[in-house]
Amino acid sequence: MTHTLRLAVLLASLCAGCAGRPQPAPPPAQERIAEAAARGAALARAGDNAAAALRFQEALRIARTIEDADAVGANAISLSIVYQRLGHHAAARSALAVVLDAQAGRFPERRVLQAELRQAILALAATDTRDAAAYAQRAWERCQRLGCELAATILNVQSNAALDGADAAAALRLAQAAESSARGRADRAETANALRNIGRARARLGDPAGAIPALEQALEIDRALADPRKILADLAELERASAAKGDAQAARGYSERALAISRAARNGAGGEETEVQLRLR
Amino acid sequence: MHQTTVHFVTPNALGINQGMPVKLYGYSVGSVKQLGLAAEGVEVQLAIATDHLWRIPKGSQARFAREASVVGASSIEIMPAKSGAPLVEGDRLAFERSRTISEIMDEIRRQTVPAFNELKQVLSQLNRSSEDVSVLLAALRAEAERLPATHQALNELLKNGARTTAEVGREATATLGAARRASESAQRATDQIGQAVPELAAKLSSTLESIDSAAGQLRRTGQEAQDVLKRTQPVVERGETALREAGEVIGAAKRVWPLSGSFEQPAEAALAIDSFDAYPGRK
Structure with a gap:
């Protein structure tokens, strides 16, 4: 019998030994x-x-x-x-x-x-924004030290902070890093969040046509995740980017889809806002 | 988008909530509109996009479903009838509330974690001292005598698995994946043990010889199980039959395999942190 086989049998037997004795019940409080x-x-x-x-x-x-x-x-x-x-x-x-x-x-x-x-x-x-950037940086440093699984989430938050701080170039870099990290972990939610931020950053940098493919990808993922809040956000960003690109018809199409979702979700405030925007066109 | 309201009645609406998505072939076609008490239990109204209704003939069924992960989103899944006139406003769907394989696997995980914890205790005991070795050897001998019974239990499972040819391809794939992970994890654990307790392995060699034949038989049985899983794809039927079979797997696995290492700890119940909560307008 080879050494490896012996060890495998040892492990199997140890497990058998575990089952031979009564198993300790988890503490009731922890179960609750x-x-x-x-x-x-x-x-x-x-x-x-x-x-x-x-x-x-x-x-x-x-x-x-x-x-x-x-x-x-x-x-x-x-x-x-x-x-x-x-x-x-x-x-x-x-x-x-x-x-x-x-x-x-x-x-x-x-x-x-x-x-x-x-x-x-x-x-x-x-x-x-300042407080957000400070806490996100602390989380990032801790994450690097621990090798945590939240890198994409932190990068997306930092990207959001950069967008709020009017630094679209930094926001784009951070969102691209977030997308890469999220895809590496097959984290669809954060991948979509990163793509949305990439689209927003490109639009802010004066490239609305370049923003649309990223936003479309984000929308596709969020539809697969069936999260109406995020679908609504994607459609709103697509509407803005299309309008900035000069494609009024596409912008109106996105806006109408957003309105339909708002109504279906009974999102009163969002629906009213979209409805007002439509009436103004 | 125009929507049509249909409904079903369930004796137990646990887990069903207003707004929950309604899916057809995994694609969202509507949502749960309203729940209300009815004479037979709870009446659940579904708002379905009228554009998709032609795909849902009368006689279709609804069922409560969850995504592959136990912590995944739940939904109402429509299982369309083969043919017939499409549903119209106010129609009633039959409702089936069945346990999914994911839920059954979750049950397996929950039941296996205590065994894993005990295994860790035993291993740490081994690392701490060598005076308990004689006690351990006696326990090992006693447990080795139980291996034939375990083998018989596994054989029964194989017979059941071979008979079962139901669909659930996706769920069966998950089961197969778990089995593969079990195999990989066992190998990893073996390597770790090999590094950690070489002296102990030498002391136990005589005992290991005595259980060698039983272990060989067990490994062959495991290989047969893998083959059956690959050949038949779905091994487990839905419902209570599946639960009984899963129970047999648990019992056998607890006694023989170091499966506990292969099952991940149940997903943390804490909510996932989502950077979308930082999106403008989320205040």
Whole structure:
């Protein structure tokens, strides 16, 4: 019998040994945390952010009772996401403060990185470009050190910050790097986000014709992902780029599609805005 | 875009939400418009783009589906009837609520993780001390005696697998992928063990000889399983039959294979961070 075969048999036997004894039940509290968090995530993906927030709050509460720092961090970050989507931005920042304001070393570094990235996103949504860039840079440095899986997301956030800071050339470079990173990880959502940023950056650099193929690709991915929020954003960018290119007919076509989605999604504010734009033409 | 409303009734609407996409051949053709209590359970109204209705004849079925990943998005999938007049406003669809292979695989993962944890404990115990080796050898001998029973369980699974020729090609591909990953992971684990505990391997050689024949038989059975999987493509039928078979796989795998290393830990329940939340207007 070869050495390798012996070792393989050893491993198989060890596993058999595991099954021979009763398996330890997971701690009930951790099971409840996992269940509440899983339900929260499912609800958030289905668009029910209010119900999701209740689940994540419950998971966070249980995690605190057993001082499970990793679970506290994970659920605080999830809460910040659903709070932001519900429009509760102060609550979203407070949720992140649980991790960001904690004593160094209390939370795993991966959670701190995620919290910094989320803080950058919140700052950007609040048009605080400087704060966003600072947090995104901290997340980037930590990510480089840890070899994290969020590189594409961070680069996209940095690209967004550069666009908000009127540095379209930097935004284009960052978005191209994000696209490459996202494709390497087969991350379709961030690939589409990167392509959208590439289109926006090219349009800002005076190349709306060059922006359209990237935006079309982003739209194609987002349609496959069936995310109406992103499809709407892609159509809005395509409308702007087409108008800038001088193709009014194409711009109107994109605008009408966006309007149809807004109506279907009962996105009152977005629908009204698009409708006003159409009436003005 | 004009939409037509059709509906189905389910005794359990768990997981179905307003706005959930309705898909035909994986392509979005509408969404869940409304849910409401009805005499038979919950009435779910679907708003479907009228342009696509000609593809959905009367007698079509709806079912609750999830994408390949367990954490993937859920949707209502339309399974069109072979022929007939298209659906019209107010028509009722039959509804089938079945467990998907993804859910079954998730069950497998959940059940296998504790075994993996125990394996890690045993390995760390081995690394810590050598005085437990005699105890371990006794355990190994006892477990080796169980291998024939495991082999029999696997053979039963193979018989079931050979009989089963249902479709679910995509899901079967995922199952095959898991099996391949299992194989790769076992090889990796073997290499690691080879580096970490060479002395222990030498001490155990006599015990290993005694279980060599059983292990060889087991490996042949594993190879047969791979062949059946490749030949028949879908090995598992939907529903409770699949669940029973999966249970047998779990039982056999827990006892024999170091499969726990092949199954990834269940995906983290935390929400994925999406840079789209930084897109202008997301405030």
